[in-house]
Amino acid sequence: MARFTLPRDLYHGKGALEALKSFTGKKAIICVGGGSMKRFGFLDKAISYLEEAGMEVKVFEGIEPDPSVETVMKGAQAMLEFEPDWIVAMGGGSPIDAAKAMWIKYEYPDITFEEMCKVFGIPALRKKAHFCAISSTSGTATEVTAFSIITDYSKGIKYPIADFEITPDVAIVDPDLAETMPQKLVAHTGMDAMTHSVEAYVSTANCDYTDPLALYSIKMIQNDLVKSYNGDMEKRASMHNAQCLAGMAFSNALLGIVHSMAHKTGAAFADFGAHIIHGAANAMYLPKVIAFNAKNETAKKRYGVIADFMELGGSNDDEKVELLIKYLRGMNDDLNIPHCIKNYGADSYPTEQGFVPEDVFLERLPEIAKNAIGDACTGSNPRIPTQEEMEKLLKCCYYDTEVDF
Numbered sequence: 589m590a591r592f593t594l595p596r597d598l599y600h601g602k603g604a605l606e607a608l609k610s611f612t613g614k615k616a617i618i619c620v621g622g623g624s625m626k627r628f629g630f631l632d633k634a635i636s637y638l639e640e641a642g643m644e645v646k647v648f649e650g651i652e653p654d655p656s657v658e659t660v661m662k663g664a665q666a667m668l669e670f671e672p673d674w675i676v677a678m679g680g681g682s683p684i685d686a687a688k689a690m691w692i693k694y695e696y697p698d699i700t701f702e703e704m705c706k707v708f709g710i711p712a713l714r715k716k717a718h719f720c721a722i723s724s725t726s727g728t729a730t731e732v733t734a735f736s737i738i739t740d741y742s743k744g745i746k747y748p749i750a751d752f753e754i755t756p757d758v759a760i761v762d763p764d765l766a767e768t769m770p771q772k773l774v775a776h777t778g779m780d781a782m783t784h785s786v787e788a789y790v791s792t793a794n795c796d797y798t799d800p801l802a803l804y805s806i807k808m809i810q811n812d813l814v815k816s817y818n819g820d821m822e823k824r825a826s827m828h829n830a831q832c833l834a835g836m837a838f839s840n841a842l843l844g845i846v847h848s849m850a851h852k853t854g855a856a857f858a859d860f861g862a863h864i865i866h867g868a869a870n871a872m873y874l875p876k877v878i879a880f881n882a883k884n885e886t887a888k889k890r891y892g893v894i895a896d897f898m899e900l901g902g903s904n905d906d907e908k909v910e911l912l913i914k915y916l917r918g919m920n921d922d923l924n925i926p927h928c929i930k931n932y933g934a935d936s937y938p939t940e941q942g943f944v945p946e947d948v949f950l951e952r953l954p955e956i957a958k959n960a961i962g963d964a965c966t967g968s969n970p971r972i973p974t975q976e977e978m979e980k981l982l983k984c985c986y987y988d989t990e991v992d993f
């Protein structure tokens with residue numbers, strides 16, 4: 589038996605934020621990030637819509653990008669004091685993910701972070717509050733997914749919390765919120781979405797319900813992402829939907845080792861002053877992982893179907909895989925994303941020598957590889973790498989060398 593779970597309601601289209609007016613409840617806490625939602629007026633709108641619905645509203649602000657365990661605990665404390673029956677999380681993946689974890693801790697104050705990270709081990713929620721997610725970036729699709737990614741900075745590791753219990757009750761996908769994204773954010777979150785679709789399509793947990801969502805979103809991202817990056821607001825709106833469809837696919841089909849590697853490298857070099865941003869990490873690793881996974885016959889065939897759907901040409905699956913890799917690398921070029929960690933600058937742009945020094949990378953490699961293999965996303969990858977293979981794969985992602993194993 590397999591399960592396919594999505595939010596009960598999804599409001600989409602320009603002005604969908606107004607759906608908040610129709611909510612019923614007594615108290616709502618709005619969780620937001622560092623200020624973009626306030627600056628562009630969306631926070632004030634959300635407050636007034638909820639007040640119009642007769643609710644008392646409190647705001648929890650300042651959730652940082654790649655949110656920490658500490659922030660989750662602080663937010664849960666604020667919820668325990670305010671006792672909301674609605675949690676409304678608004679912004680990028682970071683504030684929404686943090687709010688999901690706060691929700692668990694609010695409902696079960698004694699639960700530890702380690703207990704939350706047990707895959708599909710969250711007890712039943714919704715005894716105290718329902719959850720609405722409003723996305724302002726076009727990538728993570730956390731507004732419809734069963735995941736939340738929290739960083740333990742003492743270990744430099746991102747931990748996925750995974751359970752259908754944290755799939756939001758309501759998602760609001762309003763393209764107005766995505767219009768204010770700076771170019772770099774469009775690029776990174778867009779390639780994150782592309783990675784979600786591709787990994788979901790070749791995942792060992794794929795099914796008839798997830799395949800159409802994955803394939804169709806790949807096609808939309810192919811058509812819309814670069815144009816959205818270059819300022820086309822119609823394409824920006826279309827990307828907001830595409831990333832959400834990708835999320836519906838991967839929330840139910842799960843992901844693969846591109847994400848395992850991105851989770852375990854993201855904060856691994858934070859002591860050198862920067863993160864490898866989630867979407868950029870995915871964009872760099874995806875072509876390498878496709879080459880690695882294509883040694884598995886079933887995965888190769890599925891990459892071939894993706895290439896056909898994208899109308900890339902090629903007369904057999906080997907050629908199609910090669911054309912798919914080439915196409916994705918071309919997208920990285922168009923979006924000003926480097927091809928490898930060695931060339932990843934502290935500002936995320938391509939540079940001759942990036943912020944991760946070679947000797948540091950090599951020294952930390954065995955540990956990172958071990959952590960990546962142990963990541964929750966590895967289990968559904970079509971090919972399970974050994975420690976040696978994962979180290980080799982990560983080296984290819986550092987030096988941009990060919991994957992021939």
Ligand SMILES: NC(=O)c1ccc[n+]([C@@H]2O[C@H](COP(=O)([O-])OP(=O)(O)OC[C@H]3O[C@@H](n4cnc5c(N)ncnc54)[C@H](O)[C@@H]3O)[C@@H](O)[C@H]2O)c1
Nearest residue numbers: 624653654680681682724725728730733735737765768769
């Ligand atoms: N839960 C999931 O299923 C899932 C999936 C993929 C990634 N993630 C996680 O999500 C996080 C990344 O989320 P993200 O990529 O959405 O970015 P983010 O939430 O970290 O935001 C990045 C920056 O963009 C700003 N911003 C957000 N929306 C904006 C807008 N419309 N206009 C202007 N500025 C805006 C924010 O203030 C912030 O400074 C990572 O922690 C990643 O691991 C979660």
Ligand SMILES: [Zn+2]
Nearest residue numbers: 728780784847
């Ligand atoms: Zn992702």
